[in-house]
Amino acid sequence: MPRKRQNEDAILRRIAYSFRPSRNQPARQFIALGIGDDAALFCPKPGHETILTCDWFLEGTHFLREKHPPDSVGWKCLARAVSDIAAMGGAPRCFLLSLALPETHTGRWLDLFLGGLRRASRKFQCALAGGDTTRRNEILINVTVVGEVRSASALLRSGARPDDILYVSGRLGEAELGLQIVRQSQGSASKKNPLTRKHLYPEPRLALAQWLVKKGLATAMMDLSDGLSSDLPRFCTASAVGARLEKAKIPQIQTPEVAVRHGRDPLQLALHGGDDYELLFAVPLSKAKLIPETFRGVRLTAIGKITRKRQLMLLEENGRARKLMPCGWDPFRKTQ
Amino acid sequence: MPRKRQNEDAILRRIAYSFRPSRNQPARQFIALGIGDDAALFCPKPGHETILTCDWFLEGTHFLREKHPPDSVGWKCLARAVSDIAAMGGAPRCFLLSLALPETHTGRWLDLFLGGLRRASRKFQCALAGGDTTRRNEILINVTVVGEVRSASALLRSGARPDDILYVSGRLGEAELGLQIVRQSQGSASKKNPLTRKHLYPEPRLALAQWLVKKGLATAMMDLSDGLSSDLPRFCTASAVGARLEKAKIPQIQTPEVAVRHGRDPLQLALHGGDDYELLFAVPLSKAKLIPETFRGVRLTAIGKITRKRQLMLLEENGRARKLMPCGWDPFRKTQ
Numbered sequence: 001m002p003r004k005r006q007n008e009d010a011i012l013r014r015i016a017y018s019f020r021p022s023r024n025q026p027a028r029q030f031i032a033l034g035i036g037d038d039a040a041l042f043c044p045k046p047g048h049e050t051i052l053t054c055d056w057f058l059e060g061t062h063f064l065r066e067k068h069p070p071d072s073v074g075w076k077c078l079a080r081a082v083s084d085i086a087a088m089g090g091a092p093r094c095f096l097l098s099l100a101l102p103e104t105h106t107g108r109w110l111d112l113f114l115g116g117l118r119r120a121s122r123k124f125q126c127a128l129a130g131g132d133t134t135r136r137n138e139i140l141i142n143v144t145v146v147g148e149v150r151s152a153s154a155l156l157r158s159g160a161r162p163d164d165i166l167y168v169s170g171r172l173g174e175a176e177l178g179l180q181i182v183r184q185s186q187g188s189a190s191k192k193n194p195l196t197r198k199h200l201y202p203e204p205r206l207a208l209a210q211w212l213v214k215k216g217l218a219t220a221m222m223d224l225s226d227g228l229s230s231d232l233p234r235f236c237t238a239s240a241v242g243a244r245l246e247k248a249k250i251p252q253i254q255t256p257e258v259a260v261r262h263g264r265d266p267l268q269l270a271l272h273g274g275d276d277y278e279l280l281f282a283v284p285l286s287k288a289k290l291i292p293e294t295f296r297g298v299r300l301t302a303i304g305k306i307t308r309k310r311q312l313m314l315l316e317e318n319g320r321a322r323k324l325m326p327c328g329w330d331p332f333r334k335t336q
Numbered sequence: 337m338p339r340k341r342q343n344e345d346a347i348l349r350r351i352a353y354s355f356r357p358s359r360n361q362p363a364r365q366f367i368a369l370g371i372g373d374d375a376a377l378f379c380p381k382p383g384h385e386t387i388l389t390c391d392w393f394l395e396g397t398h399f400l401r402e403k404h405p406p407d408s409v410g411w412k413c414l415a416r417a418v419s420d421i422a423a424m425g426g427a428p429r430c431f432l433l434s435l436a437l438p439e440t441h442t443g444r445w446l447d448l449f450l451g452g453l454r455r456a457s458r459k460f461q462c463a464l465a466g467g468d469t470t471r472r473n474e475i476l477i478n479v480t481v482v483g484e485v486r487s488a489s490a491l492l493r494s495g496a497r498p499d500d501i502l503y504v505s506g507r508l509g510e511a512e513l514g515l516q517i518v519r520q521s522q523g524s525a526s527k528k529n530p531l532t533r534k535h536l537y538p539e540p541r542l543a544l545a546q547w548l549v550k551k552g553l554a555t556a557m558m559d560l561s562d563g564l565s566s567d568l569p570r571f572c573t574a575s576a577v578g579a580r581l582e583k584a585k586i587p588q589i590q591t592p593e594v595a596v597r598h599g600r601d602p603l604q605l606a607l608h609g610g611d612d613y614e615l616l617f618a619v620p621l622s623k624a625k626l627i628p629e630t631f632r633g634v635r636l637t638a639i640g641k642i643t644r645k646r647q648l649m650l651l652e653e654n655g656r657a658r659k660l661m662p663c664g665w666d667p668f669r670k671t672q
Binding site for chain 2 (some may be wrong): 032033036037038039040041050051052054056058085087088090094129130134136146147154156158222251320
């Protein structure tokens with residue numbers, strides 16, 4: 001083979017090697033044919049629907065080449081797509097990786113990127129099935145994740161009913177604060193700073209979501225990727241309902257003084273900050289008592305209720321209510 | 337809703353409206369849940385494997401904003417991914433569209449793009465299931481196609497055996513010549529020039545591929561996307577075989593004088609030109625007589641045979657054989 005055509009094949013071999021079969025990879029059982037042919041073959045589980053989702057992860061838009069550790073880029077591009085599988089109450093099975101890279105990034109950067117991606121792949125039991133690779137001046141990533149859920153049991157956004165209690169998992173605003181810290185860092189951000197961990201290495205709430213589906217506790221669910229104030233309207237529109245949140249109940253970051261030091265208000269972070277990948281779900285009043293305070297260490301908080309009136313209201317501590325305006329992430333927003 | 341968050345939602349609504357349900361869309365039966373939730377739900381057919389493939393289609397790399405009609409960009413981004421489904425002998429079911437656009441292209445350009453995409457979607461019976469949209473200075477497209485094939489009957493690259501006859505569908509080099517003409521055109525290329533049709537509106541060979549699978553005629557198959565000289569080595573490597581092509585038999589463009597006028601040799605176009613999306617397949621000698629000269633108007637040509645010796649040879653008209661070097665499309669090749 002002449003040297004000139006080794007480059008693309010060499011990259012494919014590196015990816016294939018990085019994701020070579022090993023023991024303790026239950027997800028591989030679902031892949032009848034992986035990398036190397038025209039397409040991949042996935043074996044669907046009888047009685048299940050297939051969940052399909054894809055996500056852009058683009059340099060400059062979703063991460064910064066100089067500031068985000070390549071290991072985090074690898075982890076996060078998969079984690080955020082897997083979070084959409086969690087949001088349906090499903091289990092991830094496999095993923096396709098579309099990667100466009102500058103030639104300067106086909107060495108060490110690619111290795112570190114694949115390292116983070118592989119860790120995420122094992123953690124979420126979501127095996128690499130295939131993909132597409134090309135050269136580009138900017139790093140472009142697109143991830144498609146295939147998951148499964150028992151037929152007719154996926155948790156959609158559209159099932160919430162008036163008087164349902166609205167819950168969120170975890171704390172909101174931590175990822176946005178992490179982004180601020182990464183932006184302000186000199187060079188590549190530290191992978192070990194606990195304040196940036198949720199921004200760099202988000203954890204989709206798979207176990208919680210699957211538990212909610214199994215127990216039949218929730219009527220509707222979505223993951224929070226663009227911020228509560230932007231995602232809640234989508235949730236309510238899908239269900240043709242409104243919501244009233246209690247400001248005092250919205251779980252904020254644990255270290256408010258750090259937010260203030262970075263010029264950010266913890267409540268604003270919690271309302272409008274994106275990238276948390278926490279779950280927002282509605283539970284009928286009669287079942288709310290079955291929702292524990294924490295699930296496997298993740299806090300679950302009732303933040304308000306679903307209303308028949310199709311308005312989004314925020315109830316202040318003084319008892320007054322004001323309209324909640326969507327101020328989360330929107331790539332087409334002029335101000336960004 | 338304040339104006340500032342309408343943009344992304346407006347684009348999603350335009351896409352959803354463009355692909356709204358209508359009669360005569362058998363592919364929609366496979367989608368239990370389409371655009372609008374966290375992910376899509378696909379209903380797999382019992383006894384079938386799911387085929388998964390994704391493809392980049394990037395401005396500057398795969399098409400030129402000023403020269404490629406948006407309608408063709410829409411058609412082709414789906415057609416080339418569907419061709420990978422054809423290459424396995426499967427039927428496309430649905431696709432996910434990841435689209436990154438400049439704001440200047442969210443009006444007429446997007447409408448024309450969606451028009452071409454919708455025509456392709458109907459032609460290939462491959463319904464839109466979901467996707468992801470963001471803003472970007474360049475037009476970036478990634479398409480994931482989900483298809484199906486009866487379990488254990490997919491045609492892989494790896495099944496070719498020594499003495500199998502090697503076939504291609506159609507004529508090779510037409511798309512590459514079309515690319516030359518588009519590149520040389522002033523402004524947007526004409527959609528009606530028959531010489532650019534194969535480059536702008538390729539037709540994946542779905543019916544032929546499914547017929548080959550149904551009749552059990554082929555041992556291995558792939559689609560030609562990077563050019564015969566680059567794809568054949570992959571085919572042979574997967575099957576651990578070699579091949580000997582007969583130069584005189586390789587089906588070239590019908591109008592060689594046009595190629596010469598554009599400074600291109602028809603044989604070189606046929607050997608190294610990319611983007612044809614024709615099928616390359618191997619047929620056991622005993623079954624070769626069952627391969628017709630044309631299938632639904634598409635020419636089928638025996639171009640050589642599979643050899644035990646793992647070399648790729650091109651047999652000249654004078655009886656001499658020379659090694660075939662891969663000179664097709666490789667995004668990482670230095671000379672591009």
